[in-house]
Structure formats: structure tokens, C-alpha cells
Amino acid sequence: MLFLASNRVDELRVYQGATVAMYVVAIASLILLTGYSGQVSLGHGALLAIGGYSAALARNHFSAPIWLCFVVAVLATALFGAVLGTAAARLSGPYLAGSTLALAVGLPSIANQFNILGGEQGLLFDVGAPPASLGADFTQYKWYFWIAALAALIAIWWLQNILRSRFGRTWRAVRSNEVAAELAGIHVGKSKTLAFTVSSGLAGLAGALLAMTISTVSPSAFPLTLSFALLTGAVLSGVTTLSGVMIGALVLVATPDIADAISSRFASSENVTTNLPGLLVSTLLILVVLLVPNGPVEQMRTLRTRKSTKKTR
């Protein structure tokens, strides 16, 4: 089905499709960490950066095949996440938020310090042309899309399974009441660290995918606004459940487009064009948090249950 779709649709949409897939993975990782494990991360962008840079380094210095680059990205970021997670597990609420914020701001700028990381301009990340066996019609963007979509599907499927397993249950138990969970024999610290590790691995994958779509990694590719955008996407999707993850991803990709359309309609200044997407996203975020705090999917579920209980009264 996807194959047919990607053939019909024009290049730009295909490219955007790849970006959507990337966001799906990134948002899913955040949903895991914040929604399921209750740890707020304002700095997921930094984790994406680690993934992106690892993939680029693997590619450039070791000429590793593409799939291996992605694996490296996942493992490297997961490792970092495991270390960070042990510290993070001891922090609560705002302290954790503060630390991740500092990380998001601090990490990308390290690249400026070390030459091997390419400084301001960053590194190239070239996944190469699509294999000849797919035919002459198969464009570069389609290749991106396919890689990203495949990666996303695998990641989401795997994540769903984890969330349904006893790990998922443990995370939710910790999220609702840490003390009770501890008393029930759950090792809270280990559980949180595990969530952090898994989330980081996924974020690393997303980072590598991002690097692929823009063909580079650089500090400016992972600004603070990326972390905020991801959090927004997670909330829009419904931060406590994986079902709505597409919604958030689609909104994040669609908004700059919509903003463009609006500002070209009204032939506005450059000032408007730069700031309109931010305005739209922020307004949307506020509306969502006020009106459907648990996300649209959860809200509909609640409405349906309420309707059915009303009938049985």
C-alpha cells in the first residue's frame, strides 16, 4: 500500500513522508519516557544528535553499510542513555527537566570543540543511491522514505511489544505511584534507567534518520526548538499512549507547510514567515493541553466509555 502511495505522490510529499517517519520514531521514544515512565525530558534533541553523529561517524570513518550505521546509532545512544539514566533516575520532576534542558543546549555545541565532529558545518551523511535492482524510477527521496518507513515500522512494532510486556506494566506502575511500586517489589531506579536506555536507543535511530534526510549532521540541526517540538508532538499524540503517535508526527511536518500557505496567501513579510509556524504550534499545544490533556485518542476512548456506561445505568 505504501509502495503504491509513494509512486503516486510527488517528490516533496515523499520526502515529507520520510520526515514523518522520523518524527514517529522520535515521538514514540518520548512517549515511552514521559508518558509511560513519567520522566520529563526537555532535551531529546540531544539524544537525536548523538544518534545522528554516531551514524555519520560510522559511515565516514569506517564506510559501514547503511543498516549497520543505524544499528551503531541505536546502540551508541542507548549506551549514553543508560549512563544518563542512572543519574536521571535519582532526579524528580523539575530537576530532571532542568538537566535535560541543559543537555539539549549543551551537547550539540560540543561539536564545535572537536574537529572530528566537524565543527559548525558538521559532517556529511550519505546513505548512497538506491540499489539498481529497484528500477530506474526509484528516486533518492523514495529511497529515504522507504528506509525511514521500514525503520519506523520495526521500531514501533518492537516498542508496542515491550510496552505490553511486563516492562510496560512496571513503568506504568512507577509512573502512577513510586512509593507503592517500590513496596510492591519493583526496583524503581532500574526501571527508570531501563526506560531511559530504550528511549535513547529509539531517539538515536530517529537522529540517524534525520541525518539521512538532510544528508548532514551539525549542531544547528539539533537546536533547542527540536526538543520542544518533539515534546509538543508527544502531547498532541497523547503522551500516555502510542496509538496517536502519527498525529503528532503529521502535525509537526504539516505545520510549516500550512504556515507557508497562510503567509504566501497574505503576502507577508519575512518576519511573519519565520514566526508563524511557531505561533501555530504553540497555540495548538496550549489548546490541546487545556481541552484534551490526555491527547485526542485517549479523549475519544473516554468519551466512548462514558457513553456506554451511561446506557447501562
Add this chain to the structure above:
Amino acid sequence: MTLVVSGLSVDHGAIRAIDGISFQVEEGQMATVIGANGAGKTTLLRALSGLTHVTLGSATWQGHELLYSKPEKLVRLGVSHVSEGKSVIPELTVEENLQLGALWRRNAAESRATREKVLETFPRLAERLSQPADTLSGGERAMLAIGRALMSKPQLLLLDEPSLGLAPLIVEQIFQSIRDLTTQMGLTVILVEQNAMSALKIADFGIVLNLGRIAAMNSAQQLIFDPQVRAAYLGY
């Protein structure tokens, strides 16, 4: 003036926690509400003090309707509630907890007088004024909670299980203090208790709640000798 509660019903979601309760408490009387866990005793107090949303009914006291108001407002009408779980703020000192109750009062001299009275009744608190409340023992916390409630210059005092988790000797002391204060300050008191026997001994009359409804209502003395009450709640 009498407290008149009429047709009070409170829902927790789809569950009716209290169903059409009606009773009266004369001014200066101490009423005790006893019953098993989950009978609705705490819900009743929370409804009267404005913490819980009320579905139906009315409760009038000194010409005012108590229900459907915010707790802060009711305090100014003379309603003071010591909620379940000792009702003190652990991070604040004993002195600060007491002061908290009097913050809304205008008359500083009167507040000071009340404070003296409270410290006289509970000398242990006077010894620990500058200590944070979480360093207090269970009994001291109960005293502090009651003290805080008294600092609000109440006329209607709602007490939710002050004896919870306390040794019998302390419970006796505290109950005696409550009784004395009630008489001295002319308070009307509703005392919710698990410890039915001790409560009935100091109260004027009692209400037995079961599954959100009134199962029995009589003078405390009568209830002590009522065979059904004895079997169910007094253990003999």
C-alpha cells in the same frame, strides 16, 4: 443555632457514597458519627466543609447554607475541619501551623488569646513551637491539628478520626481535652470515629452510618447499650 442537615447525597463518580442523610445537632452538643470503613463518614465531613462536591441536599448552620461553597468561605462562617491524616503541614513549624489557622482573622489580640488557650490545653505543643511539624509524634500531631482548627475561631468543629494510630492513653487525653474545650468554648462538634466506644463515651449523641445511610441515631448513652450497635461496633 442548630445544624440542620437534610437529604444530603454525595456521589463519587457512579457510586453514591452518601444517600439522603438527615440529622440535627443542637448548638453546644457533641455528635459522633461511627460506622465501618467506607460507610461514608469522611465523605460526610468533607461535604460539610466544602472539600467534596455535593450532589443533593442542604445543611444550614446559623442561617447560612454550608453546602456548595468553598472551604475558605466556610471557615469564615465558623466551620473548622480537621481532616483525616492529622491535617498538619509537615514542612512548617508548630508555631507556623498554628498561625496558619488564624491568618484570616482580623483581631490580633483575640488570636493571641486563642493561642494561649490552645497552648494551655496542649502544653506539649508549647515545648515544640519552633520544631518542624514532621518531627512530632503521632499524638502531638493530632494535638497540633486540633490546635490549628481551634485557631480559626470555630463554632462548628468537624473532627475526622483524631484517634487514628494513637495509643489508648493518648486517645483518652485528647478526647478529654476535646470535651473540655467543647464545653469551655461553646463549640458544636461532629466527631467521626472508628473507635466507637471512646467516642460514644464523650459524645452527647451518636449517628451510626452504614453504606451511606443512617442505620441508627440516638443519644450516646442509648447507643452504648443498644444490642445491635454493641454487636456491630463495640465488640461485645
Add this chain to the structure above:
Amino acid sequence: MYQLINTVLIGITSGAIYSLMAIALVLVWRSTRVVNFAQAGMALLSTYIGYEFIQKFHSFWLALFLSMIAGAAISALIDATFMRTLFRRAGHGPIAGVAPIIATLGLLGLIRSVLALVVGGKDVRIKPPVSSVDYTISGHTIAFSPLKLLIVVLVLILMLVLSLIFQRTNVGLALRASAYSPEISRLAGVRVDGIRTLGWALAGAAGAAAGMLQTPDGTGALSPDSLQFSLLLVFGFIAAVIGGLESLVGAVVGGLLLGLVLAFVLMYISGSLVFITAFGLLIVVLLVRPGGLIGSRRGRRA
């Protein structure tokens, strides 16, 4: 030798600004147990308003005073409308801890975009009220000016005044009690909603002061996209967390410490490591004292 002195001075002055922002954040935290990410945005808005007042009245001090009032009003308005609604709708369930953070972040983005749309492109400058020319001691210029001195002094005064209010007055008691336990405070007759709004108002005023004092320093230019704004936001928050959100003194200590450490890194090591150092400092402090430098040893479940 002079480089050392200069570094220390730079650290203190930048630290003082972070402290002001941190104070605003701690104020909101101590009175409502919410971290207000939009604080910097509101501070920026108040500073723009202050700029308008300067244009009108040609007096920095009057404008500072008025902008603080404006900041308080804006802050109070946001609490009374936005935050109260938020708590009513999202106060329960799994999203409860996360919702205020996300909501205030959204608010920040909103304020920033709106400001950029309305003001962007216009050159807005605030002239300093006292000289911003650095002092010279025996022929050497040190990185300190009357303006910087003013900033440090004002921050210390503000810290003292606010601490006194919180610890010694009835209002302060009400603020603290409402944050620790809104239910018990209500039962004691405290108008908790109103008190919270007051806490926000105080924070708004502090934030406005931070914006108004920081802007004349350096280039004197004001813009929603400026680096200064981002720094204010991020470092103010980091400073607050380092100090431990529980205390105003902590906010100042955190701010000064952050300022000093960053100044040293900037001068002696490299500019591009500044941000990651902030992170490093934060992690180190939190590992040793999870409640921040001046946090209570009691584990308080936020």
C-alpha cells in the same frame, strides 16, 4: 592577575542576572509548585512594555517600576485564567505532573512568536540609567561598571526583601502553606487561589526586573530571537535548579555559581564549551545533592 579579577567580575554580573530569573522561577515554584517556563517570555514582554514607558517618560527608573507592575499584572492574569483552568482540567491522571511544564512551554512559544510578529524587525534599544563604561583602576580597565554594580546590588536587595516576605510575614506563610498543602490551607481559611496569583504576580515583577536590567547591559538591544533571551531562559532555569528550587537564597547562590563557573570556562578554556559545562555543573550538583545546593535534606515528593 587582571584577567582573573575580570573573570570573577564578569561571572558575578552575569550570575546576578541569572539569579534574578532564578528568583522569579523559585517564587512561582514556592507558591504553586509549578515551574513556569514562560517566565522568560513574560519577562521579555514586560521589558518591551518598559521600553514603551521609557519612550514616554524618559526615565529608566520610572519605567523599571512600571514594567515591574506590568509584569506582575500579566503574570497574575495568566495564573488566574490559564493556570487555574489548567489545574481544573488536567489536575488529575497521568498527565498531571507533565501538563504544567508543557503548558508553560507552549505559552512561552506563544508569547515569543507573538512578540516577534508584532515587534520583529523594529530596532528596540534601552539606554542604561547609569554609566556602563567600565571602571579603571590604576590604568587597567576592569570588567565592571556602575551599571553592573547596580545590577548586583539590586539583585541582593530583591533577594533579601523577598526572603523576608516569605519567612517572616503572614503573606509569606500563606504562600508557603498554599504550596505545600492547598487542602489544609483552605481548611485553615487561606484563600489559596488568590494567594497563588499573588505568588505569580511577585514572580512576574522579578522577571520584569531581570529583563529591564539585563537589556541595557552589553548592546542594549532587545529582540525575541536574541541570544540574550535564550540565555536568560536556559541559564535562569539551570541556576534555579542548581540552587534548589526551594529557596530564594539558593536561587542567588545558584546564579552566581553558574555565572562564575561559566565565566572561567569562557575566559580560560573555550567559548563553545560553555553550554556543556552548565550541564556538567548541574549534573554534578544534583548527584551530590539531589535537592539542589540549598535544598532540604528531606525528600519532598514534588
